[in-house]
Amino acid sequence: MALDRNNLIELARVSAKASLNPSATFSFQNENFSAEALNKTFMNELNELGKTTQLFRQNKELIFTLLEVALTEVVPVKVMQSYGQFADVQTYAQGTKPVFKVRISEASKKRAKQFVTKVGLAGRYETFKLDGYSLEVPTSAYGGAARVEWEEMLDQRFTMADYYNLVLEGMDEAVYREIAKALKAMVAQLGTNNHTIQGSFNENEMDKMLAIADSYGKATIYCTYEFASTMIPQKDWASNEMKNEIWNNGYFTTYKGHRVIILPQSYEDTTNSKKVIDPSIAYIIPTGAEKPVKVAFEGTTQVKSFENRDWSEEIQTYQKLGVATYLVNPGICAYTNTALQQKDK
Numbered sequence: 001m002a003l004d005r006n007n008l009i010e011l012a013r014v015s016a017k018a019s020l021n022p023s024a025t026f027s028f029q030n031e032n033f034s035a036e037a038l039n040k041t042f043m044n045e046l047n048e049l050g051k052t053t054q055l056f057r058q059n060k061e062l063i064f065t066l067l068e069v070a071l072t073e074v075v076p077v078k079v080m081q082s083y084g085q086f087a088d089v090q091t092y093a094q095g096t097k098p099v100f101k102v103r104i105s106e107a108s109k110k111r112a113k114q115f116v117t118k119v120g121l122a123g124r125y126e127t128f129k130l131d132g133y134s135l136e137v138p139t140s141a142y143g144g145a146a147r148v149e150w151e152e153m154l155d156q157r158f159t160m161a162d163y164y165n166l167v168l169e170g171m172d173e174a175v176y177r178e179i180a181k182a183l184k185a186m187v188a189q190l191g192t193n194n195h196t197i198q199g200s201f202n203e204n205e206m207d208k209m210l211a212i213a214d215s216y217g218k219a220t221i222y223c224t225y226e227f228a229s230t231m232i233p234q235k236d237w238a239s240n241e242m243k244n245e246i247w248n249n250g251y252f253t254t255y256k257g258h259r260v261i262i263l264p265q266s267y268e269d270t271t272n273s274k275k276v277i278d279p280s281i282a283y284i285i286p287t288g289a290e291k292p293v294k295v296a297f298e299g300t301t302q303v304k305s306f307e308n309r310d311w312s313e314e315i316q317t318y319q320k321l322g323v324a325t326y327l328v329n330p331g332i333c334a335y336t337n338t339a340l341q342q343k344d345k
Helices: 005-019 033-050 053-083 106-113 150-154 160-188 201-212 240-249
Strands: 025-028 032-035 085-092 098-105 125-129 134-138 140-148 193-199 219-223 259-260 281-286 295-309 313-327 333-337
Touching: 005 025, 005 033, 025 033, 025 193, 032 033, 032 085, 033 053, 033 160, 053 085, 053 160, 053 295, 053 313, 140 160, 150 201, 160 281, 160 295, 160 313, 160 333, 193 201, 201 281, 201 333
Parallel strands: 085 295, 193 333, 219 259
Antiparallel strands: 025 032, 098 134, 125 134, 140 313, 219 281, 281 333, 295 313
């Protein structure tokens, strides 16, 4: 049975949710389907709507609506799944000022002065309240464009599913870059007791940072694989089980009782010369502390196209987002291993 406009929009929404939980089943038109079946159906419908140049022109408005619905649904949740352990991700309606209410722990109130770091994008506004802080996170438009040659469309070498996946990956990468900037801004604001800078991994220095963080709640260590692989005890006391873990994983998944979370690494471009996440820094964050990174999505994803004089089609997409860091817990620490810092080329 052919799907009408409303059912196609609902399919876009359900398949987006399904892509985030591939092991679950989802209801569509009063029937249950696997995530794989829903995603395959949605991609097929997208491709059928733009199968030929004539169909693309005829269905352009509907195709872009489906892309907008799916991307608006999936991008914030995907960011939450990837970075939710240390980032608070929220969505806001178009034209609404993104404001995060931040709770202040009793330990933080009594033991330290709270302050706000520089946001990852454009400026920040701070308002003090007796029960905590409110932080407005200004948003900017982030997006990109794909130029599709007329012959590519005629030969069906470019599909709407290709574009959807390309945009999804690009938006995730854009957010991650801003999170990386925000984390570095946070480190720059740490006090001297909360940030150690060493030329290699020093077990005693890491223990000092963990002791500070643990006093505010059991700490978790967030770092890249490169940093984690250096976290080897100085003394030769490792058990055979620990040696096997290093051999199998390349690093300890727990370090002296503290979880080690690997931050996914990426590169600025295809030359693989500049990394997105600084591999020299480990972030040591008390469990239960206010998440230091705030990510705001404003409005829905927007998609439109322009036809160039050579008949090629330029499809553009953007989403308004903002990233900030909030350093309200004096238990947050960092360890910088300068041996791992990137060298400018």
